[in-house]
Amino acid sequence: MPTQKADIIAQLQRDILLLQGLRPTLNNAAVDVGLGPIREAFPDGVFPTGAVHEFISRAAEPAAATAGFISSLAGGLMQGGGVGVWISISRTIFPPALKSFGIAPEQIIFVDVHSDREALWVMEEALKCEGLAVVIGEIKEVSFTNSRRLQLAIEQSRVTGFIHRYQPRQLNTTTCVSRWEIMPVASEQEDLLPGVGFPRWQVALLRIRGGKPGTWQIEWSAGKFQPVDKRIPSLPQPIRKIG
Amino acid sequence: MRRRFVSIWYCQLLTDWWIRRQPELRGQPFVLAAPDHGRMIITAASQAAQQQGISAGMSVADARALVATLQVFDNIPGSAVKLLTALGHWCIRYTPVSAIDPPDGLMLDVSxxxxxxxxxVPYLRDxxxxxxxxxxxxxxxIADSPGAAWAVARYGSAAAPVIPPGEQLAALLPFPPDALRLEPAILEKLRKLGLYQISSFIDMPRSALRRRFGNSLLLRLDQALNVEDEIIHPLQPPEAFREWLPSLEPIRTATGIGIALKQLLxxxxxxxxKEGKGLRTVVFKCYRIDGEVSxxxxxxxxxxxxxxxxxxxxxxxxxxxxPALGIELFVLEAxxxxxxxxSQDVLWKRSTGLEDTIIAELLDRITNKMGADTVRRYLPDQHHWPERSIRITTNLQEKTDIGWRTDRPRPIRLLPQxxxxxxxxxxxDYPPMLFIYQGKVHRIKKADGPERIEREWWLEAGEHRDYYTLEDEEGRRYWIFRLGHYDPDTPARWFIHGFFA
Structure with a gap:
């Protein structure tokens, strides 16, 4: 019977997700990070918290856009006085700017380390710590084993982790729940006013476990994500299909 | 057992301390003063000042009239007691029971x-x-009772500081009644009645003395004569937070060291x-049998x-x-x-923010492995200059009264230089048309600015910056500034300072 078959497949998929460490969150416990249309790409339409997300950027400008996107997601997770840890090797994040992405900058603890090795150790320790809302690591190279360790650390604490890989040597397989690439897009002012508008990004969800990858254009304005109107022509950015 | 007490009177406690701190004040007339009802009242005068007729209780203006070169310092409230406590702790070398005797003395039980x-005599000389x-x-x-020792220190002759055991009565007789530590009102009454020496009233009937001067005169008299016991409150030397663990056999293994450490902790x-305290810095010392300490x-x-x-x-x-050949003694010292x-127990688990102990414990682990300067937290600072608009705080609890400014655009990534x-x-004074950064030409499509940020001249010299927010044709956003004013003769110097999200 076809319906039964579909049920069985859905059940199996849910079981696989569970085995992969992706636990479904209860509806009232789910944190809404306000991703708008992107939410449909996630399994069950809920942004996966308690998992590691991977972000790729290949130049300084996309790195800034990625940092903005990560901090606006983290801002949603840190609502109500949560604490975040931001690990980096050569940090260029300017704390006052985080405020405009919904983060209270004094709630972020910056950890400056010297190598990927140290960064991974700190990230693993931080991910084990239940008192944190979010852990952000700017780590260049993450091997499969490393990502596995991070995943295991998370399974107890249910902390959300973000790995920002700036100019990675190669895009290897990881156990991260998703892989994103954020590019800056020309901003647009209302009513053709002169000047620079709100930050606007092209968000490419290259990989998502149990979901549907896709590409969207969104704008961060008035403290939340706004989908960009379709009539604005998207830029001819080649999206590499990876993973 | 016969008890003996030593009273030490610091005749010039505070001024001597000032001379200790500033040796050039030696022999100079100077006073310490505190404001009182809108006047500066002298609380202590140096010996040189006293010789010229200045005493505590005068106003500074009067003293200046006497000595034009008088130097005046602010009296630090509570410094006398603090100083006496320190001296009292030092005096524990002479006796285990050392007490402070405000305002300017120490009382030692030297039995x-x-x-x-x-x-x-050699003891006192030392x-x-x-x-x-x-x-x-x-x-x-020195005398049998604290009262008699007090009296002989202040009113006896410097050549005969010792009242032999049991002879306090004879020693006290020639002293004025001030030597009994009486209240000013009783002293005034005694003086009015012409009783200038203890000998003149000590033989009076006790009931008459009690009727006229109250119980306190009799009490003080009895305390001085060692009829009545007087309790002194000795200083408690702070006990160091230190634990020892000697081992029977020399310990050489990490497991053994771990067990020792656990016991000591x-x-x-x-x-x-028990004392409501916590450790900030601890050192664990291992004394090896070859005499080395690790x-x-x-x-x-x-x-x-x-x-x-x-x-x-x-x-x-x-x-x-x-461990080399083995460790024979472990010492843990805070x-x-x-x-x-x-700490308050929580009823249900929820995020408590930065007050959470497990976050502090996580940071401890990180700082112990990576070094103390790895972990940073930032608070806003009241400066417009971007590099100075934040300050580092090491305290997890520290909060700020100044909010974060969001009225001006600030880049999410700021270059260190x-x-x-x-x-x-x-x-x-218009935004640039294009700029070349790292060999790449960026044509500007949209721009905001300028936002002029002046250099804080009281902190450093230099030119102001005119900041522009720029967006190039590919939608990448930059923060660029020109140093100084526009000048047609010299080419302007432009810098990139950050990337917007």
């Missing part, structure tokens, strides 16, 4: 101590010469928890008396200990101890 210095060497002018007296933490130390971000957490911090460092904040870029800006 059974003096013979160690070869008798009372105290006198040592304190004299520090720069303190003191008078000293349990002992120390139990004591700390030590490791840890620090915490907030006071902790959790043995499990502290052990985890130490655990990382145990491999650094070289170098820095602070009061712990009272602004980098020079080549810019084509045809119109003065």
């Amino acid at each position: 059974g101590c003096a013979h160690l210095w070869g008798g009372e 105290i006198f010469t040592r304190l004299k060497k520090f720069g303190y002018t003191i008078r000293i007296g 349990d002992l120390l933490c139990e004591r700390l928890a 030590e490791i130390s840890i620090g915490t971000n907030r006071p902790s008396h959790q043995p499990v957490h502290l052990f985890r911090l130490f655990e990382e460092k145990i491999p650094q200990i070289a 170098l820095k101890v602070e009061d712990t904040l009272p 602004p980098e020079l870029v080549e810019v084509a800006a045809p119109i003065p």
Whole structure:
């Protein structure tokens, strides 16, 4: 019977997700990070918290856009006085700017380390710590084993982790729940006013476990994500299909 | 057992201390003064000032009229008691029972101590010469009762500071009634009645004395004559937070060291928890049988008396200990101890933000492995200059009254040093048309600015910056500034300072 078959497949998929460490969150416990249309790409339409997300950027400008996107997601997770840890090797994040992405900058603890090795150790320790809302690591190279360790650390604490890989040597397989690439897009002012508008990004969800990858254009304005109107022509950015 | 007391009177306690701190004041007339009802009242005068007729209680203006070159310093409230407490602790070298006797004296219970210095006279001479060497002018007296010692230190002759045992009555007779530590009202009454010496009223019937002067005169008299006991409150020397563990057999293994450490931590933490204190810095010393000492130390971000957490911090460092032939003694010493904040048990688990202990414990682990300067937290600072608009705080609890400014655009990535870029800006004070950064040409499509940020001239010299927010044709956003004013003769210097999201 076809319906039964579909049920069985859905059940199996849910079981696989569970085995992969992706636990479904209860509806009232789910944190809404306000991703708008992107939410449909996630399994069950809920942004996966308690998992590691991977972000790729290949130049300084996309790195800034990625940092903005990560901090606006983290801002949603840190609502109500949560604490975040931001690990980096050569940090260029300017704390006052985080405020405009919904983060209270004094709630972020910056950890400056010297190598990927140290960064991974700190990230693993931080991910084990239940008192944190979010852990952000700017780590260049993450091997499969490393990502596995991070995943295991998370399974107890249910902390959300973000790995920002700036100019990675190669895009290897990881156990991260998703892989994103954020590019800056020309901003647009209302009513053709002169000047620079709100930050606007092209968000490419290259990989998502149990979901549907896709590409969207969104704008961060008035403290939340706004989908960009379709009539604005998207830029001819080649999206590499990876993973 | 016959008890003996030494009273030390610092004749010039505060001024001597000032001379100790500023030796150039020696022999100079100077006073300490505190405001009182809108006037500056002298609280202490140096010896040179006293010789010229200045005394405590005068107003500074009057004293200046007497001595034009008078130097006036602010009196630090509470400094006398603090100083006396320190001196009292120092005097524990002479007797275990040392008490402060405000406003300007110390009282030592020296029963059974003096013979160690070869008798009372050499004992007093030793105290006198040592304190004299520090720069303190003191008078000293020894007697059977604290009252008699007090009297002989202040009113007896400096040549005869010792009242032999049981002879306090004869010694007290010629002293004025002030020597009995009486209240000013009683002293006034005695003086009015012409009773200038203790001998003139000591033989009066006790009932008559009580009727006229109250009970306190009799009490003081009895205390001085050693009829009535007087209780002194000795200073308690702070006990160092230190635990010892000698081992029967020399210990050479990491497991053995770990067990020793755990035992010591349990002992120390139990004591700390009882006193409501927590460790900030601890050192663990291992005394080896070859005479060497191997030590490791840890620090915490907030006071902790959790043995499990502290052990985890130490655990990382145990491999650094070289046991060589074996360790025979372990010493755990807290170098820095602070009061712990009272912790409250939570009814249900929820995020408590930065006050959460597990976050502090996480940071302890990170700082112990990576170094103290790895962990940073930022608070806003009241400066417009971007590099100075934030300040680092090491305290997890510290909060700020100033909010974060969001009225001006600030880039999410700020370069540690602004980098020079080549810019084509045809119109003065207009945003540039294009700029070249790292060999790449960026044509500007949209721009905001300028936002002029002046250099804070009271902190550093230099030119102001005119910041522009730029967006190039590919939608990438930059923060670029021109240093100084536009000048047609010299090419403007432009810098890139950050990237917007």
